Amino acid sequence: MKALVSVKRVVDYNVRVQVKSDGSGVITEGVKHSMNPFDEIAMEEAVRLKEKGKLTEIVAITIGGAKNEETLRSALAFGADRAIHIKEEGDVQPLTAARAFAAALKKEGAQVFFAGKQAIDDDANQTGQMVAALLDIAQATFASKVELDGGKAVVTREVDAGLETLEVDLPAVITTDLRLNEPRYLKLPDIMKAKKKPIETVTFADLGVEKGAALTISKTSAPPKRSKGIMVKTVDELVSALKSKGLV
Amino acid sequence: MSLILSRRDLDFLLYQWLDVEALTRFPRYAEHSRDTFDAVLDTSEKIATERFAPHNKLNDQHEPHFDGERVTMHDQVKPALDAYCDAGLMAAAQDAEFGGMQLPTVVEKASFAYFLGANVGTSAYPFLTIGNANTLLKHGTPAQIDAFVRPQFAGRYFGTMCLSEPQAGSSLSDIVTRAEYEGDSALGPQYRLTGNKMWISGGEHELSENIVHLVLAKVPDDNGRLIPGVKGISLFIVPKYLVNADGTRGERNDVVLAGLNHKMGYRGTTNCLLNFGEGTRHRPGGKAGAIGYRVGELHRGLACMFHMMNEARIGVGLGATMLGYTGYLHALDYARTRKQGRVISGSGKEASAPQQPIIEHADVRRMLLAQKAYVEGALALNLYCSQLVDVQHNSDDAAERERMTLLLEILTPIAKSWPSQWCLEANSLAIQVHGGYGYTRDYNVEQFYRDNRLNPIHEGTHGVQGLDLLGRKVVMQDGAALKALGAVVARSVARAAAVPTLADYAKTLGESMQNLAVVTQRLWAAGDIHKTLANSSVYLEAFGHTVLAWIWLEQALAAQRLPADDFTAGKLQACRYFFEWELPKVGPQLDLLAAMDTTALDMRDAWF
Numbered sequence: 001m002k003a004l005v006s007v008k009r010v011v012d013y014n015v016r017v018q019v020k021s022d023g024s025g026v027i028t029e030g031v032k033h034s035m036n037p038f039d040e041i042a043m044e045e046a047v048r049l050k051e052k053g054k055l056t057e058i059v060a061i062t063i064g065g066a067k068n069e070e071t072l073r074s075a076l077a078f079g080a081d082r083a084i085h086i087k088e089e090g091d092v093q094p095l096t097a098a099r100a101f102a103a104a105l106k107k108e109g110a111q112v113f114f115a116g117k118q119a120i121d122d123d124a125n126q127t128g129q130m131v132a133a134l135l136d137i138a139q140a141t142f143a144s145k146v147e148l149d150g151g152k153a154v155v156t157r158e159v160d161a162g163l164e165t166l167e168v169d170l171p172a173v174i175t176t177d178l179r180l181n182e183p184r185y186l187k188l189p190d191i192m193k194a195k196k197k198p199i200e201t202v203t204f205a206d207l208g209v210e211k212g213a214a215l216t217i218s219k220t221s222a223p224p225k226r227s228k229g230i231m232v233k234t235v236d237e238l239v240s241a242l243k244s245k246g247l248v
Numbered sequence: 249m250s251l252i253l254s255r256r257d258l259d260f261l262l263y264q265w266l267d268v269e270a271l272t273r274f275p276r277y278a279e280h281s282r283d284t285f286d287a288v289l290d291t292s293e294k295i296a297t298e299r300f301a302p303h304n305k306l307n308d309q310h311e312p313h314f315d316g317e318r319v320t321m322h323d324q325v326k327p328a329l330d331a332y333c334d335a336g337l338m339a340a341a342q343d344a345e346f347g348g349m350q351l352p353t354v355v356e357k358a359s360f361a362y363f364l365g366a367n368v369g370t371s372a373y374p375f376l377t378i379g380n381a382n383t384l385l386k387h388g389t390p391a392q393i394d395a396f397v398r399p400q401f402a403g404r405y406f407g408t409m410c411l412s413e414p415q416a417g418s419s420l421s422d423i424v425t426r427a428e429y430e431g432d433s434a435l436g437p438q439y440r441l442t443g444n445k446m447w448i449s450g451g452e453h454e455l456s457e458n459i460v461h462l463v464l465a466k467v468p469d470d471n472g473r474l475i476p477g478v479k480g481i482s483l484f485i486v487p488k489y490l491v492n493a494d495g496t497r498g499e500r501n502d503v504v505l506a507g508l509n510h511k512m513g514y515r516g517t518t519n520c521l522l523n524f525g526e527g528t529r530h531r532p533g534g535k536a537g538a539i540g541y542r543v544g545e546l547h548r549g550l551a552c553m554f555h556m557m558n559e560a561r562i563g564v565g566l567g568a569t570m571l572g573y574t575g576y577l578h579a580l581d582y583a584r585t586r587k588q589g590r591v592i593s594g595s596g597k598e599a600s601a602p603q604q605p606i607i608e609h610a611d612v613r614r615m616l617l618a619q620k621a622y623v624e625g626a627l628a629l630n631l632y633c634s635q636l637v638d639v640q641h642n643s644d645d646a647a648e649r650e651r652m653t654l655l656l657e658i659l660t661p662i663a664k665s666w667p668s669q670w671c672l673e674a675n676s677l678a679i680q681v682h683g684g685y686g687y688t689r690d691y692n693v694e695q696f697y698r699d700n701r702l703n704p705i706h707e708g709t710h711g712v713q714g715l716d717l718l719g720r721k722v723v724m725q726d727g728a729a730l731k732a733l734g735a736v737v738a739r740s741v742a743r744a745a746a747v748p749t750l751a752d753y754a755k756t757l758g759e760s761m762q763n764l765a766v767v768t769q770r771l772w773a774a775g776d777i778h779k780t781l782a783n784s785s786v787y788l789e790a791f792g793h794t795v796l797a798w799i800w801l802e803q804a805l806a807a808q809r810l811p812a813d814d815f816t817a818g819k820l821q822a823c824r825y826f827f828e829w830e831l832p833k834v835g836p837q838l839d840l841l842a843a844m845d846t847t848a849l850d851m852r853d854a855w856f
Contacts, residue, residue, distance in 0.1 A: 014250065030813075032255060034290065070283055077287065185295050188336035188349045191287045192279065 001148070001170075002057040003046045004110040005080065006101055008036040009064055009071040010121040023219045035071050037183075038116020040078075042176040044183040045146055046114050047079035054148040055112075057081050061104055063097055065089045069199065076194035077186045083199045086207070096204075096211050098130030103207040105135065110171065112153065117142050117175040128175035138168035141175040251577045252296060252365040253570070256815055258289065258358055261628055265806040266635050271352045274642035285355045291335055292359040299328040300366035307369045307516030308695050312453070314508045319452050319518055325370050326455050332363070333403025338374055338381075346401045353641075354634040357566060361627070365570035368699050369516020373406050375563055376450050380407025380462050383556040384485070387544045391435055395491045396460045406456040409556055410445040410463040410486075410522065417446070418712055420550065421478045425465040425524060427540060434493065440537030441465050441486060442525030444506070447706070451520030452488075452505040458497060459488040462556065463524070463540060464549050475547070483549030484540030486524065490532055500530045502538040513698030558656075561664040561707050562633050568703035569626040572671025575678035575696040576619040582682055582691075583607040583616060606681070615681050619674040621822045621830065625796045626667035628803055633663045651732050658721045658729035659795065661713040666792035668703035669710065675700050714784035717791060722768050730768065737761050737798045744801050747808060749820075753801055753827045760794050760834060767841050774844060782849040783841055790837040793830060800826040 012032040049055045060075035063086040072083040118125035132139035140155035147154040157164045232238045242248045303324035312321040341356045342348030363371040381400040399405040416422035425443025466474040490498035506521040527536025544552045587603040640652035675697040679686035704710045722730045744754035800823040807819035
């Protein structure tokens with residue numbers, strides 16, 4: 001059974017992101033980038049399933065410019081067998097990404113599409129769901145436990161009320177949440193092995209996908225600074241302060 | 249922002265200054281490229297940050313404990329080292345057959361810098377293991393390599409170096425550990441060792457399956473007497489557990505822990521007094537005496553051990569650098585967030601205005617700039633030396649190899665002593681930036697200072713390094729090493745002379761090197777070795793500051809070629825600081841040396 005795992009190159013989670021002075025976006029130049037942490041969890045899960053004999057091939061896929069090859073090399077060092085690089089230098093919105101992933105999934109005949117539940121750059125949390133909708137296949141998002149067996153996946157999901165377990169037919173989209181696993185550290189010999197694994201480069205046109213831009217970004221700004229708190233002396237004072245703000 | 253090491257700085261040093269990608273011209277590194285180097289650095293930063301840094305303070309507060317039978321230590325140490333070994337870091341620089349990836353030394357050291365900065369106590373175990381395995385790889389037999397090197401690179405065994413004894417520290421010629429020949433074995437000539445070894449880091453623990461001690465000892469002559477001096481010293485492998493022919497763990501060897509030393513810093517590393525050949529608890533083969541296998545030729549042990557010591561000296565320098573570096577980043581972070589006082593503006597102080605971050609105060613920036621100049625300069629020097637090792641081992645040009653060897657000979661005492669002195673000073677300044685809080689154990693900087701205070705002492709004290717430099721290195725082969733250094737400095741000076749903003753510094757450095765050469769000649773013309781060497785530690789310091797001025801000029805040359813931004817401006821400012829504030833310290837030192845001052849030499853014991 002084959003799995004396709006999407007991995008996105010994002011600004012590293014340790015970087016204090018800064019908004020560009022003209023409000024057109026955030027500064028990404030000269031800033032450390034790494035694989036989206038939720039995608040690392042997706043990669044780790046796929047590799048564990050392959051180690052258990054539940055998967056036979058793992059294909060990592062990404063969309064983006066030349067530098068995204070680094071992210072694919074990390075995925076290959078993690079344990080992906082090969083990779084697909086959809087080359088695109090410009091900005092890609094979730095729907096466009098989903099169309100490309102759906103086309104690749106079909107072409108590859110993969111049974112599972114793994115992705116992080118969201119990417120930490122725009123936190124959209126849309127692409128996985130859109131892939132499922134476009135292909136009209138099952139989806140199990142926010143996974144905290146995944147079992148694959150006999151054409152089905154049993155997925156435990158993290159939902160507001162607690163945990164929910166779904167059984168879905170394959171092919172299916174599974175998006176991964178934080179508690180699913182703890183990704184391994186790359187092993188140095190695997191970094192060398194990854195160099196020899198193949199990366200196929202394709203374009204949107206090759207996949208028959210048109211790059212749409214349904215959304216326009218009108219402005220990017222930093223969240224407002226937290227204003228200074230006030231100290232109240234009594235509970236009564238607290239209650240009246242909350243009341244005056246219409247909070248109780 | 250990482251509080252261990254600035255990746256922007258590391259990338260600058262490796263790729264924009266040293267151009268380590270060019271090392272891929274050598275067949276050994278041909279399969280590498282920047283992305284493999286980056287992947288190693290990423291993994292190292294991650295493991296160091298997530299597994300090493302979190303228990304640095306715990307390791308210090310709960311130091312290893314010996315109950316007379318077993319050593320126990322903080323329970324986060326072993327998982328951290330397991331993660332390190334599992335990632336293959338122990339073998340990073342080795343051939344694929346040892347599980348390695350043939351990483352250039354300079355990238356291996358950059359990777360290891362993260363661990364040293366994150367937790368120097370825990371890092372000591374792989375530090376010693378790698379040094380031990382490299383020494384055996386060079387001097388051991390194929391059977392010794394199979395039995396003791398492979399398991400070390402795989403992370404199953406850890407290693408130590410056992411040189412000092414309670415009565416013989418810096419003076420190795422006075423060691424009295426005895427090795428009596430017993431017969432030949434598959435693992436080499438077999439001996440029984442008896443004696444005590446002091447200050448053995450990693451000498452006892454249960455972090456690995458076995459511990460491989462590399463021990464210096466003396467083989468008695470036919471009359472049972474030990475040969476005086478270093479010429480009588482041989483090198484032995486003494487494993488904690490003997491190793492069976494099939495590689496499994498055998499009988500417990502007669503080497504036991506007599507006690508742990510309780511140190512000021514580096515507390516996470518067990519530091520041991522080991523007894524060899526006690527004959528009470530363990531009697532391998534039914535006899536007293538620790539079984540050891542000789543490495544290399546009889547009486548040639550110190551030469552073999554120097555392999556490990558030279559590597560360890562640059563490594564100690566890097567450890568000192570990284571303690572200074574992490575301290576600097578902690579101080580910088582604190583200075584940007586801690587608000588205290590107001591800077592005087594046009595009409596004086598505005599008491600009602602909000603307090604400002606302390607980095608707004610000029611004197612705080614001075615202390616941060618000094619730290620930056622010390623720690624970034626020291627890191628640059630350590631990486632430069634590591635790259636020399638790569639070229640020395642790989643160049644097919646014999647003259648180039650020889651040049652690298654000479655440069656390493658003369659720079660090793662500096663790479664060890666300069667960071668040990670000035671990055672310790674950086675740690676002192678980091679405490680100063682923190683004010684009273686820095687003096688408390690609630691913050692991290694006091695520990696960095698205590699940890700770093702070891703570095704001017706071990707692997708050859710400051711005084712020993714001074715004697716090595718002035719007494720040996722600058723005069724070796726008729727001054728060939730000094731000339732080799734002079735030539736590379738002269739090339740930098742010539743390049744910088746063509747850059748208007750750096751031309752003045754180029755001139756100053758050129759003069760400084762010239763003065764150093766003159767003073768060196770003068771000292772050796774004294775005709776009295778006591779006078780020549782009397783002030784060798786001052787010579788070491790003057791020499792070190794001159795070398796670092798060169799390193800800063802080199803960094804400025806690389807920085808001014810890049811597009812101007814805050815980072816390059818910072819590099820150029822640090823270079824300016826070094827030339828305006830630090831290099832002038834050398835003048836009075838050289839004057840004192842040139843005057844053949846004998847104040848210290850003439851002092852008498854009775855006058856104190």
